[in-house]
Amino acid sequence: MPLRRPSLIHCFAWATLTCLGVASAWAEDAAPDATKVAAAVQVMADLTLIDSACHGEAVNFGIALGFLARQGVSTTSVLPGGSERAAFEHDVQTRRASFDHDALCGEIADNYAEALPGSVTLPTGTIRGR
Amino acid sequence: MSGSHWQGWTAALVALVLSCGLAAAQAGTPFMQTTGITSVPYGWVDFCNRYAGECDGPTLVPVTIPPTAATLRDLDQVNRSVNSSVTSVTDMEHWGVVDRWDYPLDGKGDCEDYVLMKRKVLMDRGLPRQALLVTVVKDHAGEGHAVLTVKTGKGDLVLDNMTDKVMRWDETGYRFIKRQSGEDQNRWVSIGTPEPGPLFTAK
Numbered sequence: 373m374p375l376r377r378p379s380l381i382h383c384f385a386w387a388t389l390t391c392l393g394v395a396s397a398w399a400e401d402a403a404p405d406a407t408k409v410a411a412a413v414q415v416m417a418d419l420t421l422i423d424s425a426c427h428g429e430a431v432n433f434g435i436a437l438g439f440l441a442r443q444g445v446s447t448t449s450v451l452p453g454g455s456e457r458a459a460f461e462h463d464v465q466t467r468r469a470s471f472d473h474d475a476l477c478g479e480i481a482d483n484y485a486e487a488l489p490g491s492v493t494l495p496t497g498t499i500r501g502r
Numbered sequence: 503m504s505g506s507h508w509q510g511w512t513a514a515l516v517a518l519v520l521s522c523g524l525a526a527a528q529a530g531t532p533f534m535q536t537t538g539i540t541s542v543p544y545g546w547v548d549f550c551n552r553y554a555g556e557c558d559g560p561t562l563v564p565v566t567i568p569p570t571a572a573t574l575r576d577l578d579q580v581n582r583s584v585n586s587s588v589t590s591v592t593d594m595e596h597w598g599v600v601d602r603w604d605y606p607l608d609g610k611g612d613c614e615d616y617v618l619m620k621r622k623v624l625m626d627r628g629l630p631r632q633a634l635l636v637t638v639v640k641d642h643a644g645e646g647h648a649v650l651t652v653k654t655g656k657g658d659l660v661l662d663n664m665t666d667k668v669m670r671w672d673e674t675g676y677r678f679i680k681r682q683s684g685e686d687q688n689r690w691v692s693i694g695t696p697e698p699g700p701l702f703t704a705k
Binding site for chain 2: 433446464
């Protein structure tokens with residue numbers, strides 16, 4: 373069974389959720405804030421990557437959509453033609469290039485499962501390494 | 503030929519006549535006739551599981567949208583823009599499965615993904631959910647297909663990824679099988695004579 377250890381990439385993903393203020397935004401009804409919107413879009417990009425690349429993990433996009441909504445961003449803004457689409461596509465491309473498959477489906481998926489409960493369901497039998 | 507054999511043929515003939523009669527009656531009428539609750543497509547259930555919250559909401563009073571020039575322009579614009587902004591791929595090519603309903607986050611999708619996006623965009627623009635109904639049909643080749651039905655005072659209009667033209671339902675040439683009910687998006691109703699739905703929608 374895979375033992376997932378923290379890594380630089382894991383810490384980077386963790387920073388996405390904490391240092392950028394997304395985790396706190398989740399608990400607050402804050403006014404739209406460019407940084408938090410960017411972070412929420414980044415979360416959506418990560419979950420999209422996990423969904424497309426990882427066969428074991430089950431992604432629930434509803435969590436991320438709720439996240440976007442809390443930043444005052446509608447679901448359609450990240451869909452083709454939406455106002456955040458360019459940022460979303462940029463995040464998907466850059467993060468696809470910077471994450472390798474094992475990290476994405478390991479540490480990063482792990483991180484989301486913990487930081488945003490319900491967003492990613494890990495395969496049965498996975499042991500966390502933290 | 504035995505009596506029971508004749509009875510079987512007679513029953514089949516009556517069913518065929520009734521079926522054709524209802525289909526003929528529906529063609530040329532602006533509004534679909536629904537004929538009772540039916541099964542919910544697996545794709546919708548799966549979508550609701552993966553997009554928690556998107557399928558929630560109370561039971562609502564069904565509405566039709568006033569067919570103002572602005573609304574019709576909106577429908578036309580959304581149909582065209584979504585058709586052109588999403589790249590058409592089958593679920594098998596995309597996900598390796600026969601049917602998966604999704605918002606086209608990666609810019610790719612098939613018929614039901616276009617439908618879900620159009621529905622979402624139109625709801626964002628203020629149109630009521632009760633008038634925007636995901637609908638399963640059989641296309642001209644008899645294959646499963648999904649379109650968005652918009653209930654307007656002018657009739658049931660169809661937004662379809664196979665055409666940029668918004669048409670009244672009875673002008674499409676499709677055989678309409680089932681759609682969401684106006685009251686509850688998680689209840690589906692048969693259209694016309696109930697018949698088995700397609701196993702999947704894949705255009």
